[in-house]
Amino acid sequence: MKSNIKTKPTIYMIFGGTGDLAERKLIPALYNLFLEGYMPKEFAIIGLGRTDYTNESFIKNLLGGVNKFSRSGKADKDQWADFSSRISYLRTDVNNEGDYAKMEQVIDKYEAEWSEPPVIIHYLAVAPNFFPIIASNLAKMKSAGDAERTRVVIEKPFGRDLETAKELNALLRNIFDEKQIYRIDHYLGKETVQNMMAFRFANALFEPIWNRNFIEHVQISVTEDIGVEDRGGYYDGSGALRDMLQNHILQVLCLVAMEPPVNFDAEEVRNRKVDVLRAMRKFGPEEIRFNTVRGQYGEGWVKGEKVEGYRQEQGVNKESNTETFAAIKFFIDNWRWQNVPFYVRTGKRMHQKSSIISIQFKDVPHLIFPNNSSESWQQNRLIISIQPEMSIRLQVQAKRPGLDMTLNPVDMVFNYDGTYETDTPEAYETLLLDAMKGDQTLFMRGDQVETAWDLIMPVLESWEVKKSINFPNYSADSWGPEAAEALIAKDGFHWFTLPIKKSDKK
Numbered sequence: 001m002k003s004n005i006k007t008k009p010t011i012y013m014i015f016g017g018t019g020d021l022a023e024r025k026l027i028p029a030l031y032n033l034f035l036e037g038y039m040p041k042e043f044a045i046i047g048l049g050r051t052d053y054t055n056e057s058f059i060k061n062l063l064g065g066v067n068k069f070s071r072s073g074k075a076d077k078d079q080w081a082d083f084s085s086r087i088s089y090l091r092t093d094v095n096n097e098g099d100y101a102k103m104e105q106v107i108d109k110y111e112a113e114w115s116e117p118p119v120i121i122h123y124l125a126v127a128p129n130f131f132p133i134i135a136s137n138l139a140k141m142k143s144a145g146d147a148e149r150t151r152v153v154i155e156k157p158f159g160r161d162l163e164t165a166k167e168l169n170a171l172l173r174n175i176f177d178e179k180q181i182y183r184i185d186h187y188l189g190k191e192t193v194q195n196m197m198a199f200r201f202a203n204a205l206f207e208p209i210w211n212r213n214f215i216e217h218v219q220i221s222v223t224e225d226i227g228v229e230d231r232g233g234y235y236d237g238s239g240a241l242r243d244m245l246q247n248h249i250l251q252v253l254c255l256v257a258m259e260p261p262v263n264f265d266a267e268e269v270r271n272r273k274v275d276v277l278r279a280m281r282k283f284g285p286e287e288i289r290f291n292t293v294r295g296q297y298g299e300g301w302v303k304g305e306k307v308e309g310y311r312q313e314q315g316v317n318k319e320s321n322t323e324t325f326a327a328i329k330f331f332i333d334n335w336r337w338q339n340v341p342f343y344v345r346t347g348k349r350m351h352q353k354s355s356i357i358s359i360q361f362k363d364v365p366h367l368i369f370p371n372n373s374s375e376s377w378q379q380n381r382l383i384i385s386i387q388p389e390m391s392i393r394l395q396v397q398a399k400r401p402g403l404d405m406t407l408n409p410v411d412m413v414f415n416y417d418g419t420y421e422t423d424t425p426e427a428y429e430t431l432l433l434d435a436m437k438g439d440q441t442l443f444m445r446g447d448q449v450e451t452a453w454d455l456i457m458p459v460l461e462s463w464e465v466k467k468s469i470n471f472p473n474y475s476a477d478s479w480g481p482e483a484a485e486a487l488i489a490k491d492g493f494h495w496f497t498l499p500i501k502k503s504d505k506k
């Protein structure tokens, strides 16, 4: 479907244009936005990097990426020719001040040619240690101070702890206005995650029961079946808390727990999300002991093949203390959520790739049916699944057809595949379009990032100081350490999973 949204002339300056993210995500996303008519008439994509490419060889390489990774399949010849005529490559080193003058010349050229001054988006798809030097050099460009037109997109990770996040925020705010800074968390661009807001605030049904009086507990589970692959060196300095929990999982939790915003304005939505983080109970040593579990995967068998343990992966310290699994039981100290546990978990080399939010409601106050009328009693549950399927399920009890009053749980399912014919956009498409439109709703504000770090710091510090004595403590292709089962089982619950789809099996 072609879009009616009008975007202004835009220059995307992609630092790290020769990197993996650009090839796999950014260029395919921009190409799909182009196919669907979201790109403005006047746009340019400038790839930046030190690799010795010509425009032609750079574009050829990107075409390979689109053919391989784009959701729309192999590029159409004519469409690609049109799209790629707006791409160029500028060989630059981010440390070289003179190279920023070259970038400025390119911007000036388009400014002179186009119908109106363009929006300039500097996309920092490079390692985080380059963020400060790039930001400081961008500051010297004459367009940097133009808060209406110049934007900077910052990839994750945003800091590696509270202190470094604060430093980076201070540096960025010294140069740019907050409304120019787009801190990306690609999870927030995912359709099902965005649908959380639609479900909660566009339906009268859920909001009255969305509180401690009706909800028993909430689970957010983001599991991967792969190990660290070729990112061992990076991951060993990061771990599950930093890589997944501090950002993606807490952002999703905010969407589940936030108060209804007054409107859909970016500041309003982000204020409500920060409120959640501020109300979350910060852990002392006792809470860390009872409410957190860490894990590290050992070797095991995945789909019939032997896989190595984390400590044997390339780039990983043989005695690594880095967690590849984390589970935490959180509480939110406010009127809506007092005493409702929020269980979150994330891990690598788990049995299934899945991202699931499960909201379990309290039991009926009184059961009028005889005990033997139910085969498998299940309290009502709302399940928002991003993986293994994109769906929202409401689990209710129903009478099974027959002469007896026999109850069993059934799912009312809203499945994306069956409901809509249009292809679901990739998270990066949504976010790259929003950056062009100047809409920051799905990006993280500076205080949001800092509050999330502040919450997680006691756990991070405790785990770093007290080395684990039992790593590795879960085998590949399992559901994580036994202690994570105990964390939730001692409250009478269990981690919710959806069956693996046939297509996901080998």
Ligand code: NAP
Pocket: 015, 016, 017, 018, 019, 020, 021, 022, 024, 048, 049, 050, 051, 092, 093, 094, 095, 124, 125, 126, 127, 128, 155, 156, 157
């Ligand atoms: P990558 O494949 O290693 O690419 C790094 C890029 O940085 C290359 O384009 C490289 O270009 C460029 N670069 C390195 N040193 C440079 C210098 N001195 N001057 C100019 N360019 C330089 O990394 P990536 O996977 O794309 O990740 C980039 C960022 O995105 C990271 O912050 C990462 O955490 C984040 N991210 C990546 C993914 C992903 O799926 N890949 C997902 C989420 C977040 P040259 O070698 O040509 O100089």
